[in-house]
Amino acid sequence: MTTQIGPGESGPPRPPVPPALTEPPPPRVNYLNVAYGVKSWLLTTDHKRIALLYLAGVTLMFFLGGSFAVLIRLELVTPAGDLVQSETYNKLFTMHGIIMVFFFLIPSIPAVLGNFLIPLMIGARDLAFPRLNLASWYIYMIGAAFTIYTLVSGGVDTGWTFYTPYSTTYSNTHVIAAGLGIFITGFSSILTGLNFIVTIHRMRAPGLTWFRLPLFVWAHYATSLIFVLGTPVIAITLLTVVLERALHLGIYDPRLGGDPVLFQHLFWFYSHPAVYIMILPAMGVISEVVACFSRKRIFGYEVVAMSSLAIAVIGFFVWGHHMFISGQSTYAGLVFSLLSFLVAIPSAIKVFNWTATLYKGSVSYDTPMLYAIGFVGLFTIGGLTGIFLAALGLDVHVTDTYFVVAHFHYIMVGGAIMGYLGGIHFWWPKITGRLYPEMWARVAAVIVFAGFNLTFFPQFILGYLGMPRRYHAYPEEFQVLNVMSSAGASILGLGYLLPMIYLLWSMRYGPRASANPWPAKGLEWQTASPPITENFERQPVVTEEAYAYASEEEARVVERG
Amino acid sequence: MSSVADTAHAPEADRHHPDLVHHFESLPAQKEAATLGMWVFLVTEVMFFGGLFLAYTMYRNLYFHAFVQSSRHLNLTLGAVNTAVLICSSLTMAMGVHSSALGRRRATVAWLLLTVALGSVFLGIKAVEYKDKFDHHLVPGERFQAEELHLEGDEARQAQIFYALYFAMTGLHATHMVIGVPIILILAWMAHRGRFSPEYHTPVEMTGLYWHFVDIIWIFLFPLLYLIGRHH
Numbered sequence: 001m002t003t004q005i006g007p008g009e010s011g012p013p014r015p016p017v018p019p020a021l022t023e024p025p026p027p028r029v030n031y032l033n034v035a036y037g038v039k040s041w042l043l044t045t046d047h048k049r050i051a052l053l054y055l056a057g058v059t060l061m062f063f064l065g066g067s068f069a070v071l072i073r074l075e076l077v078t079p080a081g082d083l084v085q086s087e088t089y090n091k092l093f094t095m096h097g098i099i100m101v102f103f104f105l106i107p108s109i110p111a112v113l114g115n116f117l118i119p120l121m122i123g124a125r126d127l128a129f130p131r132l133n134l135a136s137w138y139i140y141m142i143g144a145a146f147t148i149y150t151l152v153s154g155g156v157d158t159g160w161t162f163y164t165p166y167s168t169t170y171s172n173t174h175v176i177a178a179g180l181g182i183f184i185t186g187f188s189s190i191l192t193g194l195n196f197i198v199t200i201h202r203m204r205a206p207g208l209t210w211f212r213l214p215l216f217v218w219a220h221y222a223t224s225l226i227f228v229l230g231t232p233v234i235a236i237t238l239l240t241v242v243l244e245r246a247l248h249l250g251i252y253d254p255r256l257g258g259d260p261v262l263f264q265h266l267f268w269f270y271s272h273p274a275v276y277i278m279i280l281p282a283m284g285v286i287s288e289v290v291a292c293f294s295r296k297r298i299f300g301y302e303v304v305a306m307s308s309l310a311i312a313v314i315g316f317f318v319w320g321h322h323m324f325i326s327g328q329s330t331y332a333g334l335v336f337s338l339l340s341f342l343v344a345i346p347s348a349i350k351v352f353n354w355t356a357t358l359y360k361g362s363v364s365y366d367t368p369m370l371y372a373i374g375f376v377g378l379f380t381i382g383g384l385t386g387i388f389l390a391a392l393g394l395d396v397h398v399t400d401t402y403f404v405v406a407h408f409h410y411i412m413v414g415g416a417i418m419g420y421l422g423g424i425h426f427w428w429p430k431i432t433g434r435l436y437p438e439m440w441a442r443v444a445a446v447i448v449f450a451g452f453n454l455t456f457f458p459q460f461i462l463g464y465l466g467m468p469r470r471y472h473a474y475p476e477e478f479q480v481l482n483v484m485s486s487a488g489a490s491i492l493g494l495g496y497l498l499p500m501i502y503l504l505w506s507m508r509y510g511p512r513a514s515a516n517p518w519p520a521k522g523l524e525w526q527t528a529s530p531p532i533t534e535n536f537e538r539q540p541v542v543t544e545e546a547y548a549y550a551s552e553e554e555a556r557v558v559e560r561g
Numbered sequence: 562m563s564s565v566a567d568t569a570h571a572p573e574a575d576r577h578h579p580d581l582v583h584h585f586e587s588l589p590a591q592k593e594a595a596t597l598g599m600w601v602f603l604v605t606e607v608m609f610f611g612g613l614f615l616a617y618t619m620y621r622n623l624y625f626h627a628f629v630q631s632s633r634h635l636n637l638t639l640g641a642v643n644t645a646v647l648i649c650s651s652l653t654m655a656m657g658v659h660s661s662a663l664g665r666r667r668a669t670v671a672w673l674l675l676t677v678a679l680g681s682v683f684l685g686i687k688a689v690e691y692k693d694k695f696d697h698h699l700v701p702g703e704r705f706q707a708e709e710l711h712l713e714g715d716e717a718r719q720a721q722i723f724y725a726l727y728f729a730m731t732g733l734h735a736t737h738m739v740i741g742v743p744i745i746l747i748l749a750w751m752a753h754r755g756r757f758s759p760e761y762h763t764p765v766e767m768t769g770l771y772w773h774f775v776d777i778i779w780i781f782l783f784p785l786l787y788l789i790g791r792h793h
Contacts, residue, residue, distance in 0.1 A: 125584035128594045194601045202594040203584075232605045236612035240729065249701050249725035250718065251616055257718045262619060266612050534583075 026515070027537075030433065030530040045130035046533055051116035052431070053137050058108050059500070061144060065099035068092045070493065073455075073486040081473035089472035090157035091173065095150075097160030102182050103144055105416050106274060109281035110227075111140070111192055113423045114220045116431060118196060120524035120531065121214050123205025123540040128198040129191075136191035143185025150177040159470065161271070164252035164263040168244040175245055179238040186235045189277075193227025196220050205523065207542035214522055214546050215304055219284025222308035226273045226280075226315065234270035237263065261326055268319035276315040278412055279379070280308055282419025283350055286372045289426050290354045292520040293369035294361025297547040300353045307346035314343040324395045333392055340390035347383050351376060366518075367441035371422030374449045378414030382407060385460065400470075403463025409456045421448065421499060428503065429513030433530040436506040440498065448495035454488025521547055580761040592763050599767045603774050606737075610778060613730050617785060620722050627719035629790035630710045634699065635727070636690055640787040643686045644779065650679035651776040654745075658769040661762040666755060669765070673749040676772070680742045687735055694724070701725040727786055734782060737775045744768055 031048045041049060071092050075083040084092065115133065119126055127133050150156055156178040158167040167175050200221050204213070241263070243249055250256030252263045291298045298304055320328055320336030328336075354376055363369070385407040389395050398404060428436055458481040463469075467478050474482065516525040527536050578588055585591040621628050657672035698706040701724050707717035748765055751757065757765060 128584075129598060130582075130584070190605050194598055194605070197601050198594050198598045201597055202590065228601055228605045229608055232609035233612050236609050240612070240616070243729065247702055249729070250721050251620075251725055251729075255718075257620075257624065257715060257722055259619070259623075262616060266615070 026433070026512075026528045027532050029532065030528060031533045032433070032530050034533050043134075045126070045134055047115050047119050047127045047130065047133055048431075048531065048533075050133050050137055051112050054107060054111040054115060054140070057137070057141060057144065058104050058112060061099050061103040062108075062496075063500075064148075065096055065104055066493065066496065068096035068099070069489065072096060073489040075472050076474070076482045077486045079474050079476045079479050079482075084472065086472050087157060090159075090470070091155035093470060094156050094159050094178075095147075098147060098156070098178060098182065100412075101160055101274070101278075102185055103140075103147060105278040105412055106189060107140060107185075107192075108278075108416070108420050109285065109423060110196070110220060110223055110277075111136070111188075113285065113420075113427060114196065114216075114223075114281060115192070117427065117524055118199060118217060118220060119203070120430075120527065120535055121217055121522060122200065122203060122208055123523050123536065123542065124199060124203040125534050125536070127195045128203060129195050132191050133195055136188040136195070139191070140185050140188035143181045143183075143188065146177055146181030146184060150174045150181060153177065161267060162238070162241055162263075163267075164241065164244070164260040165254065168241055168252050176242050179242045179245075183235050183238045183242070186231045186238075189227045189231045190235075193224035193231070196224040197228065200224075205540050205542050208523075211302060211305070212542055212544070212546050213305075214284075215287035215298060215301070215308070216281075216284035218305040219280045219287070219308045222312035223277050223280045225309075225312045226277050229316070230270040230273040230277075233266060234274075237266040237270070240266075261323070261328070264323050264326055265319070268322045269316070272319040272322060273312070273315045275408070275411065276311050278416040279419075280311060282375065282416045282423075283308065285419045285423035285426070286354060286375050287350075288520075288522070289368045289372040289422055290357050291547040291549065292426075292518055293366060293372070294357050294363050295549045296357050296361040297545070297549060298353060299356035299359075300349075301546065304350055304353050307349045310346040311343060314339065314346070318343050318390075321390050321395070324392060325399050337390055337392050341387065344383060344387055344390075347379075351380055351383075365442075367436075367438060367445050368422045368426035370442060370445040370449075371418050371425065374445065375415060375418040375422065378410050378418060378449075378452065382410030382414055385410065398463055400468055401463035402459040402467050402469055405469050406456045406459035406463060409459070413456070414452055418448070418452075421445075424499070424503070426518075427524070428506070429517045430524060430529045430531070432507050432510075433513050433528075434506045434510035435513050435517065436510055437502050440502045444495055444498035444502075447491060447498065451488050451491030451493070451495050455485050455492050456488070458482070458484045458488075521549060578760065580763075588760055592766075595763050595767055596770075599770050603770065606774060610730075610733065613726065613733065614781075614785075617726050617730065620719070620726065621785075621789070624716070624719035624722065625790075627710075627712055627716040628723050630712055630716070631720040631723035631727075632787060632789040634697075634710055635787050636693065637787055637791075639686050639690050640783055643683050644783050646679050646683045646686070647776050647779050650676050650683065651773050653679060654769050654772045657748075658762075658766050661752060661757045661765040662759060664757075664759045666752060666757075669752040669757065670749050673745050673752060673765075677742055677745050677749065680738055680745070684735060684738055684742070687731065691728075694728075699724050701728065730782055730786065734775065734778050737778070741768070741772055741775060745772070 031046055041053065044050060044053075071084065072089070075081070075089060075092075081089070115127070118124075153174055156171070156173040156175055158171050158173070158175060158178075162175070162179065167179075200213075200217060240249070240251055244252055244258075248256075250258045252258045252260050254260060287298055287304060318336060318340045320332055321340045324333050324336075354372075365373075385403070389398065389404065389407060425436065425441055428434070462478055462481050462485075465478070467474055513529045515528050517529070519525070523536075523540055523542070524531075526540060581588055581591060585594070653672050653675040657669055657676060660668035660672055694700055697709055698704050699709075701721045705721050705724070707713070707720045710717075710720050712720050745768060748768055752765070
């Protein structure tokens with residue numbers, strides 16, 4: 001008996017639930033209705049409310065960054081550079097990159113879902129430092145304000161990578177404002193990571209040992225390590241770019257004896273691990289979803305947990321693969337190439353273990369699971385093409401082509417955003433206390449998957465054929481593939497708008513969710529939907545491993561006799 | 562997954578302590594969290610300074626001679642005095658933490674104020690040094706002149722990188738002190754108002770950790786910037 005009781009599921013009426021399993025009525029007061037008014041939100045220290053503040057912030061930035069993608073794809077419909085001038089085009093892809101990387105992908109899952117769920121998952125009443133948590137949101141918003149100022153005052157055209165000496169000496173755009181925006185928002189990442197580390201170390205419920213933690217928490221622990229070790233480096237790097245530009249220090253200026261490649265080392269020391277900031281939390285989401293919708297414990301739980309840490313650690317030693325053609329020594333290139341191959345191993349372990357979890361599981365295809373399965377496929381393609389790029393010889397051929405663009409969009413959009421959307425749907429009933437329309441959600445998930453592949457798969461071919469990235473015009477023989485890509489982008493855009501609409505709709509009109517609609521394991525499902533401000537009526541005590549789905553199924557069988 | 566048990570493991574007195582925030586079990590648990598948080602923060606600070614230390618290491622290896630010549634133009638006496646001042650301020654800070662742990666209110670205030678005074682002396686001496694560099698056109702930029710360093714051509718430009726790093730590293734360090742001094746002043750005021758006790762003096766202890774960290778950064782900066790090639 002494996003019928004999934006999901007939101008909006010229409011089918012034969014459920015068998016009556018034995019009295020012992022009926023839930024108590026949800027508390028009248030929860031974290032959403034405990035107080036009203038702008039002040040109760042802007043001054044809150046409740047991690048759940050702060051998560052929703054972040055949700056508003058990152059959603060705004062997502063659609064802002066997405067609007068630049070729309071313009072980019074519109075320009076690339078025709079080979080001639082006819083919609084925007086090349087300078088404008090440079091600004092478009094720069095703003096797209098800056099907003100999507102620093103203001104959406106990096107904070108998205110940790111600051112929204114992580115913030116909301118980590119205290120719930122570990123049975124704590126809040127994060128260790130609630131006021132710091134609120135401060136991190138304000139810092140994020142100040143950074144976002146700088147970025148929007150950059151935008152309205154004329155934009156910046158260096159690419160999101162800010163390569164020197166173009167950014168420090170030659171660009172006539174608003175590098176300083178853009179750099180300060182990222183510098184500032186970096187501190188919100190640092191504070192979030194610090195808060196998570198302390199919370200996971202110090203605030204676990206009695207009985208919740210490290211190897212009973214949900215893999216979502218493990219993934220966020222690994223992510224937080226990158227937050228606190230990597231982000232300060234991008235902060236000092238961008239600070240030196242700002243100082244160099246304002247005061248002509250000469251550290252990155254070859255005319256003064258400075259070395260522009262030093263900037264690239266410092267930049268990628270953070271910005272490569274930043275990719276793992278984006279993907280590790282998504283992997284955490286996928287682990288939760290795959291276990292729940294297969295009704296099985298994650299295969300090789302300990303190894304999956306450790307592979308998150310391995311990715312975080314090895315990820316710090318691969319940055320040189322961004323610089324194979326930057327004049328880095330061949331020997332350094334060899335080492336970075338080898339290490340880049342190595343970092344693929346823990347990622348592959350996760351993919352194999354998710355797949356093994358499905359084996360003989362009672363799999364059901366609700367919306368979060370559709371996103372999870374999409375994630376596994378797309379992440380695999382993105383990861384394998386990453387192996388191409390880690391190979392020294394092949395990388396020379398495809399560096400700065402659309403092959404690279406397609407590769408990292410498979411990881412960031414196919415991986416991180418699919419994980420984010422899957423997680424938002426999975427925990428939406430917990431966050432809002434409402435169910436979303438399952439049919440529409442499944443349609444949207446399929447549209448996102450189809451649109452994504454149509455957008456980015458042609459770009460692999462374009463790149464391999466030699467189309468360079470960051471140009472607004474291209475030879476005519478590339479037009480068919482570019483039109484395919486732009487058509488796919490419009491489908492993908494629709495796929496992103498749909499959840500926006502029906503999720504907002506569900507907040508008011510969706511049916512009320514029970515405490516555990518899926519039904520899933522994990523402490524966050526043991527409390528009401530939406531939870532009370534203190535999260536739990538009483539301190540939970542953990543007596544089981546994570547994902548003890550098998551025992552639950554057995555119990556049911558025994559019960560039925 | 563869970564069974565439910567009552568909380569209240571903590572002693573009754575603890576649960577009603579005014580400084581215990583709602584989501585912690587007990588004051589010691591709260592303090593442990595704060596301590597771990599502070600150490601993690603200091604790790605981020607190490608990485609923050611790390612970028613500049615990396616740049617310094619690289620350019621010192623590339624442009625050793627220019628770095629030696631430039632380093633000799635720094636005021637060793639003032640640097641050494643400042644090192645002594647800062648180490649003393651770490652001692653007074655440690656005494657402040659110690660006094661607050663013992664609940665000696667007036668001693669805590671006195672030690673903290675002494676720390677503020679020593680920190681201000683450090684910043685004052687640093688300002689004198691900076692002014693001297695401005696007067697001698699040793700500030701990177703259009704008006705930088707390397708004649709006084711007896712360097713020409715490429716090496717004159719390399720000296721500018723030394724001074725760029727000098728200002729960036731000592732400037733970032735000084736910024737940390739400028740942040741630290743008012744915090745300690747506020748702590749002194751809070752101590753004066755009797756806000757701390759042997760049970761609860763976490764802010765003093767955490768600020769102490771921060772202050773020692775800033776001190777240690779200087780312990781690295783002083784030899785790296787002031788003592789290059791002094792044995793020649």
